[in-house]
Amino acid sequence: MRPDSGSTAGVSADLLAGVRVLDLTNVLAGPFAGYQLGLMGADVVKIEVPGTGDLARNLGADPELSARGLGISFLAQNGGKRSLTLDLKSPGGREVFERLVRGADVLLENFRPGVLERLGFGWEVLHALNDGLVYCAVSGFGQTGPMRGRPAYDQIIQGLSGMMSVTGTPESAPTRTGFPIADTLGGYAAAFAISAALVKRSRTGTGSFLDVSMLETAVAAMGWVVSDYLVAGREPRAMGNENATSAPSGTFATADGALNIAANKQEQYVELCTVVGRPELIADERFATREARKLHRAELKGELERTLGERSAVEWDELLSTSGVPVAPVLTVPQVLALDQVTERRLLHDVPMPTTAQGDELPSEIAGERSLRVLGSSVHVDGRPVGPARRPPQLGEHVDEILAEAGYTAAEIADLRAQGAV
Numbered sequence: 031m032r033p034d035s036g037s038t039a040g041v042s043a044d045l046l047a048g049v050r051v052l053d054l055t056n057v058l059a060g061p062f063a064g065y066q067l068g069l070m071g072a073d074v075v076k077i078e079v080p081g082t083g084d085l086a087r088n089l090g091a092d093p094e095l096s097a098r099g100l101g102i103s104f105l106a107q108n109g110g111k112r113s114l115t116l117d118l119k120s121p122g123g124r125e126v127f128e129r130l131v132r133g134a135d136v137l138l139e140n141f142r143p144g145v146l147e148r149l150g151f152g153w154e155v156l157h158a159l160n161d162g163l164v165y166c167a168v169s170g171f172g173q174t175g176p177m178r179g180r181p182a183y184d185q186i187i188q189g190l191s192g193m194m195s196v197t198g199t200p201e202s203a204p205t206r207t208g209f210p211i212a213d214t215l216g217g218y219a220a221a222f223a224i225s226a227a228l229v230k231r232s233r234t235g236t237g238s239f240l241d242v243s244m245l246e247t248a249v250a251a252m253g254w255v256v257s258d259y260l261v262a263g264r265e266p267r268a269m270g271n272e273n274a275t276s277a278p279s280g281t282f283a284t285a286d287g288a289l290n291i292a293a294n295k296q297e298q299y300v301e302l303c304t305v306v307g308r309p310e311l312i313a314d315e316r317f318a319t320r321e322a323r324k325l326h327r328a329e330l331k332g333e334l335e336r337t338l339g340e341r342s343a344v345e346w347d348e349l350l351s352t353s354g355v356p357v358a359p360v361l362t363v364p365q366v367l368a369l370d371q372v373t374e375r376r377l378l379h380d381v382p383m384p385t386t387a388q389g390d391e392l393p394s395e396i397a398g399e400r401s402l403r404v405l406g407s408s409v410h411v412d413g414r415p416v417g418p419a420r421r422p423p424q425l426g427e428h429v430d431e432i433l434a435e436a437g438y439t440a441a442e443i444a445d446l447r448a449q450g451a452v
Contacts, residue, residue, distance in 0.1 A: 038376045042419040043411040046072040051136040057086050060140035060168045061107045062217030068110040069407040069416050080115040083425040109418030115426035118149050122451030129436050131159045140168040143178045153239045163237040164227040168220050172243035187212035191248035196266045203268030215251050216244040277327040283335050287343030288360040302355045306337050379406045379417030
């Protein structure tokens with residue numbers, strides 16, 4: 031069920047107000063990074079290929095929107111941006127790009143390594159045009175190394191990074207995570223690095239070249255799992271919903287629904303056994319200490335599930351939520367979006383649905399009669415939820431506006447259009 035409450039009109043933060051980002055990215059990792067910067071107040075100019083634009087415009091669960099260049103995959107992470115179509119292979123397009131680079135703070139791209147350089151805009155050229163520019167290149171494997179030129183999508187990175195090897199049960203692994211986590215992590219890493227580089231520039235006036243590898247970001251994000259091997263020599267393995275570091279810590283069956291319990295500390299285990307009415311498990315030598323519980327986790331799980339099967343996950347959550355034991359039901363996406371905690375924090379934001387797509391009017395049932403609901407930032411700024419300040423752009427919607435800001439006259443813009451440069 032689509033949540034009907036807990037959304038608000040989008041209002042971006044002002045932390046990056048005055049920062050101009052040239053966003054040349056496609057699909058997910060790069061656009062997600064640009065979206066996060068826009069939520070924090072940056073002016074994000076999305077530079078797209080004339081006629082086609084971001085591939086994500088054609089992706090998503092609604093075929094009609096995808097056919098009109100407003101795929102849900104695009105709508106999800108391009109709110110607040112302005113769209114400029116630009117042919118970087120044309121002389122006019124390159125001249126426009128040079129002018130935009132001179133006035134920009136950040137350049138964000140996720141081409142394969144070397145593509146922008148072959149177009150005549152490697153780091154040395156960009157730095158010469160604007161020595162304060164923060165240039166962030168997001169790629170599957172980084173700008174150097176033997177795999178640098180290989181194509182990579184989220185699925186490839188999940189498998190190559192080791193993520194899939196530790197996801198699922200011993201029987202079902204390797205298993206892909208149910209959402210594009212490698213892309214999302216790569217986007218967050220890029221947005222963080224850009225923000226840090228902007229702080230440096232505010233002190234020194236000098237820009238930076240940021241090389242973000244999705245593979246390395248994915249491996250780094252597995253922190254504890256990787257460290258178990260690096261430090262203890264223990265090869266990580268898939269354990270399903272169990273937590274390798276503690277027990278009882280995992281997912282438990284109840285009379286109705288699954289319940290996550292993470293009694294990672296001794297006092298939490300004691301409290302859990304007390305509240306569920308199984309105090310004899312506290313002194314049981316199989317479960318008396320953390321290490322003993324880890325050795326006998328299957329037996330402990332069975333004992334607890336015998337009792338947990340007497341009530342639903344929701345009922346157990348109500349009983350345990352004030353006990354100090356970390357516990358919560360396992361929810362579906364519709365359920366979490368309707369959760370009071372999420373609706374009160376206003377994670378969802380309503381922006382207008384674009385009225386046209388690539389020059390065509392949208393049917394009334396798509397445009398004008400419904401708003402577009404999107405995810406905002408997970409960060410509140412000065413006590414306020416943060417969302418995109420405007421709707422996602424139509425392809426090339428802001429060509430005239432952006433070029434006029436760059437100093438082009440109406441006649442010059444018309445000429446660039448005639449050349450096919452924009």
